[in-house]
Amino acid sequence: MAIEQMEIAKWIKKYPLLNKIIDLVPVVWFNPNLKSMKEIASLPITKQDMEDAAELWKRFAPFLAMEFPETRVTNGMIESPLRKIANMKNELNSKYSAMLVGELYLKCDNELPLAGSIKARGGVYEVLHYAEKLAIEAGLLKKEDNYTSFSSRKFKEFFSQYSIGVGSTGNLGLSIGIIGAKLGFQVSVYMSSDAKQWKKDLLREKGATVIEFTGDFGEAILAGRQQTKKNPNGYFVDDEDSKHLFLGYSVAAIRLQKQLEEEKIIVDAEHPLFVYQPCGVGGSPGGVAFGLKQIFGDNVHCFFVEPTHSPAVLIGLLTGEKEKVCVQDFGIDNRTEGDGLAVGRPSCFASSVSDKLISGVYTIEDNELFELLATLADSEGLYVEPSATAGLIGPGKIIASNYAEQNNLDPKKITHIVWATGGALVPKEEMDRFYELGKSLIKDLGTIV
Numbered sequence: 001m002a003i004e005q006m007e008i009a010k011w012i013k014k015y016p017l018l019n020k021i022i023d024l025v026p027v028v029w030f031n032p033n034l035k036s037m038k039e040i041a042s043l044p045i046t047k048q049d050m051e052d053a054a055e056l057w058k059r060f061a062p063f064l065a066m067e068f069p070e071t072r073v074t075n076g077m078i079e080s081p082l083r084k085i086a087n088m089k090n091e092l093n094s095k096y097s098a099m100l101v102g103e104l105y106l107k108c109d110n111e112l113p114l115a116g117s118i119k120a121r122g123g124v125y126e127v128l129h130y131a132e133k134l135a136i137e138a139g140l141l142k143k144e145d146n147y148t149s150f151s152s153r154k155f156k157e158f159f160s161q162y163s164i165g166v167g168s169t170g171n172l173g174l175s176i177g178i179i180g181a182k183l184g185f186q187v188s189v190y191m192s193s194d195a196k197q198w199k200k201d202l203l204r205e206k207g208a209t210v211i212e213f214t215g216d217f218g219e220a221i222l223a224g225r226q227q228t229k230k231n232p233n234g235y236f237v238d239d240e241d242s243k244h245l246f247l248g249y250s251v252a253a254i255r256l257q258k259q260l261e262e263e264k265i266i267v268d269a270e271h272p273l274f275v276y277q278p279c280g281v282g283g284s285p286g287g288v289a290f291g292l293k294q295i296f297g298d299n300v301h302c303f304f305v306e307p308t309h310s311p312a313v314l315i316g317l318l319t320g321e322k323e324k325v326c327v328q329d330f331g332i333d334n335r336t337e338g339d340g341l342a343v344g345r346p347s348c349f350a351s352s353v354s355d356k357l358i359s360g361v362y363t364i365e366d367n368e369l370f371e372l373l374a375t376l377a378d379s380e381g382l383y384v385e386p387s388a389t390a391g392l393i394g395p396g397k398i399i400a401s402n403y404a405e406q407n408n409l410d411p412k413k414i415t416h417i418v419w420a421t422g423g424a425l426v427p428k429e430e431m432d433r434f435y436e437l438g439k440s441l442i443k444d445l446g447t448i449v
Contacts, residue, residue: 003329011319021315021363022330024308028401029318030360037297043353045243045250047294053125053247054254060128063147067182070113078120080108082259082417087379088392095375098396102274102414103265107256109421110384115175116424117340117385118249118284123166123175125248126237131159131183156184163188165228166237167221169280170195171340171422172245176237177208190224192217194335194342198427216334217281217343218326239281240323241348249287253295256417265415272299272409276394277419278387279304279361280343282313286350286358288419293357301359301407303398305390307336307366313346313354314361322351337366338387340422362397364390367441374438383431384423391418 012018020027061076071078083106092098109118131150135141140158141149149155163186166176173189180187187208191200193215200210211227213220221240228236239245260267267273273296277285282304289302306314309332316322326345327334334344372389376382395416398404404411423431 003325008330015318017318018315018330021308021311021318022332024332024365026308026363026365027314028360028362028397029314030401030403031317031355031358033317033355034359035356037293040356043290043356044349045247045290045353049247050250050254050291050294053129054251056129056132057125057251059132059143060147060150063150064114066148066151068114074113078113078124079255080111082107082256082263083380083382084263085376085380085382085418088376091375091379092392092396096393096396098393099399100395100416101412102395102416104395105415105417106380106382107417107419108382109252109419110382110388110423112424115171115178116426117171117174117422118252118288118419119171119175119340119422121252122242122245122248122284122287123172123237124179125251126242126244127164127176127179127183127185129244129248130164130235131185134159134162150183159184160186161233162186163228163231163234164237165190165224165234167217167224167239168192168195169217169220169340169342170199172237172239173203173208173210174199174425177203178206181207188224188228190220190227192220192342194339196339196430198430202425218345239283239347240345242283243349245283246287246290246350246353249284250291250294252288253291256292257295260415267296267299267415269299270410271413271415272301273415273417274301274303274395274398275417275419276303276305276391278338278341278390278421279306279313280310280341281345282347282350282354284421285419286347286354289357290353301403302357303359303391303394304354304361305394306361306363307338307341307369307390308363309336309366310334310338310342310344311361311363312343313351314363316346316351317355317358317361322346322355323348338369338390339385341387341390359403360398362394364393368393370434370438371441372438374435374442377435377438382420383426383435384420385426386434388420388422391420394418
C-alpha cells in the first residue's frame with residue numbers, strides 16, 4: 001500500500017535529515033533509540049539461542065568438511081580471517097582525510113568458504129537447521145550421531161521430497177542454492193533484476209533452479225514466498241522475516257571474539273570496538289550486531305552503511321516505521337551497483353532488534369564503492385565486491401562526526417573493524433572490470449569529511 005504524500009511531508013518536517021536522504025546526499029545518522037544492554041528488557045532472540053546455533057554449526061562440521069574440501073583446513077568451520085590493513089588506513093588518511101588514529105582491521109567474509117560472502121553464515125545455517133529438523137522428525141537422526149550421514153544417498157533421497165525457495169539479489173541465493181542442492185533439496189532461487197548473470201549461472205551449475213524477475217528484491221521475495229508456500233513440502237527462507245538467518249549470522253561474534261583474543265586486542269570501556277557493516281535488508285548486519293552486543297555489551301558500537309539510492313534500513317529506523325515503508329515511497333529509485341544492497345524495504349525481524357542495538361547508519365555513493373575497491377586492491381592486494389568496500393569510509397565518517405568525543409571515548413584507543421561481505425566467487429573478468437572502473441574514478445576522489 002502506497003504511503004500518502006501528506007504522511008511523508010509530516011515525517012520530513014519531523015526528521016529534516018530526510019530532505020538530504022531524498023536528494024541522495026550521503027548522510028550520517030545516529031540512532032536516538034540505542035539502548036544500553038542493561039536497559040533492554042527483552043529481544044525476540046537470546047544469547048542462549050546464539051550459543052545453540054553455534055552448537056549446530058559444530059554438529060555439521062564433519063559433513064561440511066566432507067562435502068566442501070575448502071573447509072577442511074578449518075575442520076568444517078565456515079569462517080574468515082581478521083586482517084590488519086595498515087596500508088589501507090594510510091590511504092584513507094591521505095586520500096580521504098580520514099584522521100584515523102585507531103587500528104583498522106578487515107573481517108574478510110569475502111573469503112568465506114562455500115559461498116564467498118557473509119550470506120554463507122545465515123543462508124547455510126538456516127538450511128542446515130531445517131535439514132536437521134526434518135531428519136530428526138523422520139527418525140533418521142539423533143543429535144549425538146555423526147553428521148557425515150547427511151552425505152549418504154539415503155539422506156539425499158529423503159531431502160529430494162522437499163523444496164526450498166528464496167528471494168535474492170544474489171549472494172543469499174548462492175548460499176541457499178549451493179548448500180540446499182548439496183543436501184538433495186529441490187531449490188528455487190527467485191532473483192531480482194539487479195542480480196549478476198554469473199551468480200545465476202553458478203546457481204544453475206550447482207543444481208538450483210533460477211527464476212528471474214524484471215523487478216527489484218521486493219518483487220522477487222514476494223513471488224518466491226507465494227510460490228514456495230503452495231507446496232506442502234515447501235520451505236521459504238524469508239530474508240525479510242527470519243529468526244534462523246539472523247542466528248546464523250550472530251555466531252560470527254563468537255568466532256570474532258576468539259580472533260580478537262588471538263590478536264591480543266582488548267575490548268573494554270576504555271578500548272571500544274567500532275564495527276562497520278554493509279546493509280541490504282538488514283539481516284546479516286543485524287545478526288552480527290546482535291551477537292557482538294551479547295558478547296561485548298556497550299563496549300561495541302555497530303554502524304550500518306547503505307547506498308544513497310537504497311537507504312531502506314535508515315529510513316525505516318529514522319521514521320520508526322521500519323518495514324512499513326520502502327525507499328520508493330520517498331521517490332528513491334533503489335538502483336545501485338552495490339550487490340546485495342539494492343533493497344527497498346527493510347527486514348521486519350532484523351529492524352525490531354537493530355532499532356535498539358545499533359549506533360547509527362551512514363550512506364555512500366556508488367562511485368565511491370569502486371574507488372575504495374581499487375584502493376584496497378592496490379594497498380593490500382585484497383579484492384572484494386563493490387558493496388563489501390562500503391564500510392571502509394566508516395571510521396573517517398564517524399570520527400569526523402565527533403561521535404567518539406560525545407561518548408567520552410579516546411579515538412586513539414578505538415579498534416575499527418570493517419566487514420568485507422563478499423567477493424571470493426566473483427569471476428576474474430568481472431573483478432577486473434570493477435577494478436578498472438575504480439581506477440578511472442580515483443582521480444576525482446574527494447574527502448569524506
